[in-house]
Structures are given as structure tokens and as C-alpha cells.
Amino acid sequence: MFDLCNSYEQDKLIMNELIDFIRQPWPWYVAGPLIGLTVPALLILGNKSFGISSSLRHTCAACFPADIPFFKYNWKKEMWNMFFVLGILIGGFIAAMFLSNPEQIRIAESTQADLAALGITDYSSLLPSQIFTWDNLFTGKGLVFFVIGGFMVGFGTRYAGGCTSGHAIMGISNLQWPSLLATIFFMIGGIVSTHFLLPVIFDLFF
């Protein structure tokens, strides 16, 4: 009887440790390979090539095709992609509701110093609360960070024919040099934006 109790206690301890382990931020060497495994998973499950930005195009094709040739294709055949991105949204909800890390996000000190110089100091959530709130929607911040930023993501990924998933992961995994080229220009754009656009944006709106 006593033994049984003891093993129950032990089980509880192990369970708690496991939950603690899941709740803490996962290291890159766990997350990266899991993301990489999405490539063979989708191929083996149903001959699907990994790519996320295509879902934005399917949305256009399904909802506002407006007789544009680019949106005239059999989007119904690509419904799997919509299920996939809906899953990502639900996964985000599950992780945030049940598996979230109670502590502040810890980032490199040098980045913290750079961001402090721009006026970003709140690390209580994964996205800076000084930007990503509804209160900012109809302000200069909202215009730049949501409307213009989002537009560039949508326009740019489609013009490039893919995003980080379709080009950087799926394309390079399949040894496609145009995907490597696209990825290099994603990075160049990001670096230019970080070092030249963000300082101006923060100067104007913070």
C-alpha cells in the first residue's frame, strides 16, 4: 500500500517535470527538425508540396477572383492548404492556452539594447505590446506594422512564388537554386528593413 502511494507520488513528480519541460521554450534543435519533417510528412500523406503563402492566393481565388487570370485555377483541389493553415492557427491557440511559458521571452542582450534605443522595452509577450494591440490600429504604427507590412508580405511572397516555407525550406530541401536565390533576397530585404526602415519608422511613430 505504502509502495503504491510512493509510486503514485513519483509518477506525479515525473508528470510535473514533463509538463515543465513542455512549457519552457523549445530549443532550435528540437523545433527545426520538427519543421523539416513537415516536408516528408505532407509528401507521404498525399503528395503535397509544403508551402504556406499559397493559402493567401487560394483565398483570393475562392473569394475575389474578379476575372483575373492569376486567380483562375482549380483552387478546390488545393483545399488541403487551407486545412493546413487553419491547423496552424488552432495549434497556435493550443500552445498559447495550455503550453505557454509563464516567463518573459529572453532574447540576446545586444538585441534588447538595440530595441531599447528604438523604444521597445516590454517583453511580457511574444510580440511587443507597444506595437501589436488593437489600440494602435488607426494610428501611424498600425498603418505601418499591420497594413503596409502585411501588404508587402502578401505581395512579395506571391511575386517571389513562395515564402520561407515554400522556398527556404521546401525549395532548398529539393536543391532548387531559384529558391536559394529567393531566400537570399528575403534576408537582404529583412536586413535593409531592420537597419534602414525601422529606425525611420520608430522615429516617426514612437
Add this chain to the structure above:
Amino acid sequence: MEKFLDKDIEVKVDKPEECEAPNNQETSERFIGLIKYLVVGILFGIVFVKAEIISWFRIQEMFRFQSFFMYGVIGSAIIVGIISIQLIKRLDIKTLKGEKIKIANKEFRKGQILGGFIFGLGWAITGACPGPLFAQIGSGFTVVVVTLLSAILGTWVYGKFSDKLPK
């Protein structure tokens, strides 16, 4: 016959713009069949949030070269992807339905440079590529719905003017 086999191995997409993440399965799937992609998406979304890949801060670290984290994530994902695709090709691994696995080649277009650059500008501002946008919304940053709608608008505007842009 030989020609037929060749065709099977590499899918040449007539119009490279047709669909970049295509469904190459020959048999169609019903609603229930599509649930498996929802499940893969859910697992994927959990990884995105748990590894803090959806964080605007992590993207800033990356573009400032101040942390190895995102390079580790993307780099190890690519390594696993390369190994997986090589195994699929060399061992001729089939889909669950027994079909040959097909992966379309990406063809060079100027858009990979111009569009890629524009996407990069937006990526550093929003702190999200399209995948994390969905995970950010799910994890409670509901205002990102506006970013997503704007990204859909950007996609639409590209579609509208695609034939007038440098190819």
C-alpha cells in the same frame, strides 16, 4: 514507355505560376481526408509558438545577427528536409495511397529577386512570414488579422498586375 516514366519523375509545370505548393495527388480527397492536413498544421503551429518562432523579437535577433536561434531553426529544418527528400527519391518511397511522389522544380523568375526583397522588407516589420501570421492570430494576437487581410490584399494586387511586372 520511357518517355512516360520520365514524365512521372519530374513534373514540368507548364505555367510556373500555376501553384507553388501544389497538390500532386491523383485521387481527390474528401473532407475527412483533408483532416490529416489540419492535424499536421496543428502540430506545426504548436512548434511555431513553443519555439517562439512567431515572435517579432526573434526575427529582430535574426536580422541583426545577434542570435543563432533562427538560423539554427531554419538550417536544421533544411538539413532534415534535404535528407528526407533524398531518401524519398533514392528509396522510391510512395505516398500512403501508393502514388509516386512528385515535386515540381522551381524555375527562375525575376520575382524571386524583386518579390523576395519586398517580402523581406515586410518580414522585418511585421515580424512574421505567412505561417507565423496564422499562429500569431491563434495565440491571441488578434490584431494580426489586419496584417493577414492586408497580406491577402497584397496577393490580390500582385495577381491583378502580375503581367505588367518584370518576369
